[in-house]
Amino acid sequence: MYKTIGVLAHVDAGKTTFCEQLLYEMSSIKKRGRVDHKDAFLDHHDIERARGITIFAEQGRFEFKGDTYTLIDTPGHVDFSPEMERAIRVMDAAIIIVSAVDGIEGHTETVWRLLRDNNVPTFFFINKNDREGAIVEAVVQQLQKEFSSELIHFDHDMDLMKEWLAERDEPIMKQYFDGTLTDELSWRYLAEKVLNNEAFLSMTGSALKNVGVVEFFEVVAQLTVSKAKMNEPFRGIVFKIRHDEHHRLTFIKALAGTLHVRQELSFGETSEKVTEIRLYNGQQFTSVQQVEAGDVFAVKGLSQPSIGEMIGQQFPTAKPYELIPTLQAKVIVNGTIPMKEVTRIFRLLESEEPSLKVVWREQFQEISVHVMGVIQLEVLVEIMRERFGIEVSFGKPQILYMETIRNAVIGYGHFEPLKHYAEVHLKMEPNERGKGITFNNACHTDNLLVGHQRLIEKHLFERKHHGLLTGFPITDIHFTLLTGRAHVEHTSGGDFREASFRAIRQGLEQAENIVLEPYYKFKMKANLEHIGRMMSDIQQASGTFDAPILHEESVTIVGRVPVSTFMDYTTQFASYTNGKGMLSLQFDQYDVCHNMEQVILEINYQKDADPDYSSSSIFCAKGKGYSVSWQDAKAAMHCPVVE
Structure with missing residues (x-):
């Protein structure tokens, strides 16, 4: 049987060291590497070894008790978390490494949430139990409180496990009391609960000193089930x-x-x-x-x-990834290499890291990329230099905004230069926040062939459509195709693309447009003495928060804040809490921009000067095409107008 186990953690929790020990003990490698010695087996890229962090998800392979295991070591730094999220999709089980000294940290919460969203059975290895300040019991309680009350800390006490199972299942309780609940049955029942995300198990040890690593993995292996289907098409x-x-x-x-x-x-x-x-x-x-x-x-x-x-066949559409960049940065090329060649290389990098979303602006001869943070930009500089021999730098990262509409409108687009013809009527309505672009077809085949209707739908989704206020992409709009028209002789490839794009733009011209910005969901925990500073900082950052949760000596505040005002706050928070506070930031959708007018003014997008977009329609008279402005387009349409 083949099983894939992922290892995840907040940076510096000991994840790569754990992987090294396990691969060595399973005879997959002949020598243990160390991050601080810059010779870790899975951190084999020069950039990773120089920085002492995992950047790329890499896999080890070994045999254990008749099964073949793939062990995936994932990045722990938030800037490279999309790589981690992609690896989660292929895991049969996940191991989260948590420091016995530091407990749950910011990125640990993101990891846990993603694993739950993807229903990946999860185990915890509480690491560094030999360090000064390590309190395993406190960390277990924190995991049970913050993550799941169904977490059992296993210290090889089978009686404790049986009691835990009996408390949660009446048939098992019956077996427990009549003495028929064997160790073998207990493991089988626990494996079922782990598979169904009804149980989470933790153990403790020291990865650096190789204490408890193999014993922990033996338990993980016993409780992990592969979901692979052998007797089906590939x-x-x-x-x-x-x-x-x-x-x-x-x-x-x-x-x-x-x-x-x-x-x-x-x-x-x-x-x-x-x-x-x-x-x-x-x-x-x-x-x-x-x-x-x-x-x-x-x-x-x-x-x-x-x-x-x-x-392969019979697959549902893959759901979109949750961790998306909220920043973009302009590429500055230091040298005479043609920009087209630089673009080609960035496109290659984009195939390896899809979240980069490389944008080439022909009119400005300019490349920009989407990124998670400044560390990722530093790494991109090194990759371009070492892998491709090209020196680049980046402009200051800017927030990635989006646009949407507040009210329903109907957009009209007509494209009829000589020997071309297409007309499209699109209803545009505000979608609920975070739903993106959706489509519905209300067009009758008497008006437009099914093939043409599908073309219009395809064109709606084939690229991002610029908004009118900032030029950033539109989102959260529901499109309904009302009607359209083709010509038996003159409609050709690309005509419905032109008509569809013009209909979208004409609809936006009529609508009340708004700018959206990315938000963080945050969780802050610090000593009680910092509560005033914490609340003040949140308010100054245009954030909102729930009533503070007071503990004996600390306070926890949960809320929501714009990325633009909080993306550099981690350093400040660590400074005034002397590194003892906890700050977790998770991307929490887009919402109305808190300083919309200022953003529009600073970006200074000229909607009528965008060469890729036009809100006008093209009509034809006496063998010659002519333009009709968006204000007059509705009255000039050939199809009956549906209100």
Whole structure:
């Protein structure tokens, strides 16, 4: 059986050290590496070793009691958390490393939430129990209070486990009292609860001194079940893309069936053949002829699938990732290398890190990228230098805004230069916050062929559409196709794209537009003496918060605040709490911008000067096309107007 175990933690909790010890004890590596010695097996990139942090999710591979395990070491720094989230999608179980000295830290909460959202069975290794200030009992209580009351701290006391199970299940209680609840049954019952996220188990030890690591993993292995389906057609999920010299490597978790070398895989209307299958252990790999359900591997020969894409039949659409960048930064090239070549390289990096969202602005000959934070920018500078020999820097990171509408409107678009023809009527309504762009079709086939209707829907989703106030993308709008028209001779490729885009823009011209900005959900905990400073800072940052939760010596405040006013607050908070406070920041959707007028003024977007967009329609008379402004477009439409 193949099982995939992920190891996750807040930075510096001991995650990579834990992985090193486990791989060594399982005879997967011959020498233990250390982060501080810059020779960790899974942190094999020069940038990772120089910085002493995990940046890329890498996997180790070993055999244990007849099963094959893939161990994924994930980044612990928030700037590289999208890489961690993508790895979560392929885990059969997760191990969260928590420091016995520091307890739950900011990023630990994000990790826990993502694991729950993806229903990944979760175990806790309470690390550093040999350090001064370590209080394992306090950390267990914190985990039970903050994360789940269904957490059991296992210290090899089977009687305690049986009591815990009996308290939660009447049939088990009956077996407990009549003496038929054996150790074997207890493990089976606990495994079921772990699989169903009804139980979470913790143990303690010291990864650095290799205390309790193997014993902990033995328990994890016993309680982890693979969900892979053997006797079905091949299905898999792409979770990572890398480039090996001139070849693209597509990393896949097989969820069902078997995959062979030379097997052809279909992607829409195209298909590609797998030319090589690799099993990776760190940088080392073995080429094999086939892989089975549950295994994690890399293939050559595929250029179509992107990260997060499902391969195979009968798959639901993958849900979007939660951790998205809220900043963008302009790329500054130090040298004479053509910008098109720099763009090509950034596109390659984007295939490996989809959250980069590379934007090329032709009219300004300018590249910008989306990022999580300044550390990611520093790493990108090093990657461009060491991997591609290009010196770049970045402008100051700016907030990624979005736009939406407050009221319902109907947008009209007509495109009819000579020998072209298309008309589109789109109803646009505000969507609930965070729902994004959605679509409904109310157009009758008497008015427009099904193929043309599908074209319009495709064009709505094929790119981001600029808003009128800032030029940032629109979101949270529900589109309904009301009607449209084609010409039997003159409608050709691209006509409905033009008409659809003009209808969107014409609708925005009529609507009340608003700017949205990203928000954090925050949780702050510090000594009671800091409560006044904490509340004052939140208010000055245009944030809101619930009633403070007072403890014996500390206070916890939970609330919501704009990213723009709080993205640099971590340093201040650590300073005035002397590093003893806890601050957790989680992206919490977009909402109305707190300083909209100021943002609009600073960005100074000129909606009529955007070369990619026009709110005017094009009509034709006497063999010549002419433009009709958005104000007059409705009256000029050929289709009957539906109010």
